[in-house]
Amino acid sequence: AQRVTQPEKLLSVFKGAPVELKCNYSYSGSPELFWYVQYSRQRLQLLLRHISRESIKGFTADLNKGETSFHLKKPFAQEEDSAMYYCALKSFQKLVFGTGTRLLVSP
Amino acid sequence: DGGITQSPKYLFRKEGQNVTLSCEQNLNHDAMYWYRQDPGQGLRLIYYSQIVNDFQKGDIAEGYSVSREKKESFPLTVTSAQKNPTAFYLCASSGGDGPYEQYFGPGTRLTVT
Numbered sequence: 001a002q003r004v005t006q007p008e009k010l011l012s013v014f015k016g017a018p019v020e021l022k023c024n025y026s027y028s029g030s031p032e033l034f035w036y037v038q039y040s041r042q043r044l045q046l047l048l049r050h051i052s053r054e055s056i057k058g059f060t061a062d063l064n065k066g067e068t069s070f071h072l073k074k075p076f077a078q079e080e081d082s083a084m085y086y087c088a089l090k091s092f093q094k095l096v097f098g099t100g101t102r103l104l105v106s107p
Numbered sequence: 108d109g110g111i112t113q114s115p116k117y118l119f120r121k122e123g124q125n126v127t128l129s130c131e132q133n134l135n136h137d138a139m140y141w142y143r144q145d146p147g148q149g150l151r152l153i154y155y156s157q158i159v160n161d162f163q164k165g166d167i168a169e170g171y172s173v174s175r176e177k178k179e180s181f182p183l184t185v186t187s188a189q190k191n192p193t194a195f196y197l198c199a200s201s202g203g204d205g206p207y208e209q210y211f212g213p214g215t216r217l218t219v220t
Contacts, residue, residue, distance in 0.1 A: 007151075009147065043213055043214075044197065044199075046209075046210065047208060049207075050210070086150065093157060093207075094165070095150075096152075098149055099149035
């Protein structure tokens with residue numbers, strides 16, 4: 001069965017510290033993975049997708065098929081990065097979401 | 108202003124009453140989705156529709172119903188059979204062109220007492 005696991009409910013770091021939000025997936029096939037972000041009082045929105053291999057707002061995520069992981073990383077966290085982050089897996093024109101990780105960046 | 112709208116933002120109902128949540132999009136997207144968002148459980152798919160007049164059950168469809176009579180609209184009815192209806196409900200849509208992405212509405216918070 002398709003599944004996305006985000007083991008951390010909350011990740012708290014200080015401004016300027018590195019951040020890694022973990023995401024592991026279970027999927028029989030070639031996965032297509034995404035990170036979505038929900039800032040306070042804003043809509044859930046796409047942050048990045050693995051096929052684009054892009055860096056958005058300083059965040060990157062590399063698909064590791066051997067470890068079935070798609071961790072989100074940023075070398076220096078900013079206070080405005082505080083938000084809820086969801087990892088998602090595309091499965092038959094649907095998205096399977098993880099339970100989310102709340103990132104808190106303190107000054 | 109393009110996008111997805113959901114109304115109302117807050118909705119209160121008494122137990123035993125059916126309630127319908129509105130979702131409209133002007134993005135010309137074929138596919139639309141309904142999710143339920145609960146703390147610690149992420150987003151769970153209720154129903155989705157790939158095309159007008161067709162829809163499929165998601166992971167937690169029991170106690171919910173939908174219709175898709177128009178491309179722009181995908182209303183969700185929370186029936187009295189839904190055992191735990193109090194939640195935050197999100198609607199999303201996706202188009203067929205370009206890389207896959209779902210666009211989300213602002214959500215409706217339903218409280219049933």
